[in-house]
Amino acid sequence: LEIKVAGGLMLAENARDIEILKGKIALEKSRGIEAELIGANELRQLEPCIGEAAIAAEWCPGEGKINPLKATYAVVARAKELGARFRRGSSVQAIERADSSGGTMWRVKTSRGEIRARRIVNAAGPWAAEVAGLVGLGIPVRGAPLQMIVTEPTAPTLTRLVAYTGRHLTLKQMDSGAFMIGGGWTAGLDADQKLSRALRSSVEGNLWIASRAIPALADLHAIRIWAGMNVNIDRAPILGEAPGLPGFYNCVSSNGYTLAPVLARLTAEMLAGRETSLPVEPYLLSRFG
Structure with a gap:
């Protein structure tokens, strides 16, 4: 690397x-x-x-x-070894929420088919506001x-x-x-x-x-x-579950390789329902009022 x-x-x-x-x-x-x-x-x-x-x-x-140039491909390769799947050239067209007795299920419609999950993460970087808008959420990112x-x-x-x-x-x-x-x-x-x-x-x-x-x-x-x-962005990441949207998480930052490993770990801990290894309250979307 x-x-x-x-x-x-x-x-x-x-x-x-x-x-x-x-x-x-x-x-x-x-x-x-x-x-x-x-x-x-x-x-x-x-x-x-x-x-x-x-x-x-x-x-x-x-x-x-x-x-x-080396680190990006190394991270992708390691993620694949751990079971991650990548859909390159696939655009998100719609995100729908389906509530049932079993809880919330999210349906993400893409140009290459539909993905269903109970928890999804908006990590779209400069396009995070567009993705958030698909669920009616406004975030101050451009x-x-x-x-x-x-x-x-x-x-x-x-x-x-x-x-x-x-x-x-x-x-x-x-x-x-x-x-x-x-x-x-x-x-x-x-x-x-x-x-x-x-x-x-x-x-x-x-x-x-x-x-x-x-x-x-x-x-x-x-x-x-x-x-x-x-x-x-306002010089700090936006992390955590969006208010009123159970299972919809944001992980948005401008800090690239500096903070990505830490933010990914914190997001994974939240997705798993574990206590986070660092405080995330200062970085929640609610800080914008």
């Missing part, structure tokens, strides 16, 4: 950035996260490739990275088209994750030698085809700040740029 826990850096280039990082570090340390503010000398001892604009950084040794950039491979240059205070940047070098560059840059959206498309302005902005962080990137070619759909 190319999992590497080598730490992460968030760069600062002025006094205002440093003050922001001090507040961030204080909050994280209060939650048990190891983090500290380091100066320019320590920063370049860790990563000599960092540009001169950075005068300090937050250092978080517990951060890591993973290759999503799609957020974002884009990523991958460079040509080069010699090992960067070991840690890199972000930038006050700017949109996530930066890491993969085992292949390619740099993966992102940070929440907006992509375009073709509403008719429901396809996201890369925007030149976002590509240029993303490459500018990436090269400011690591000047050597300016000498590399971008070989792949793609757009996808993230989740626009």
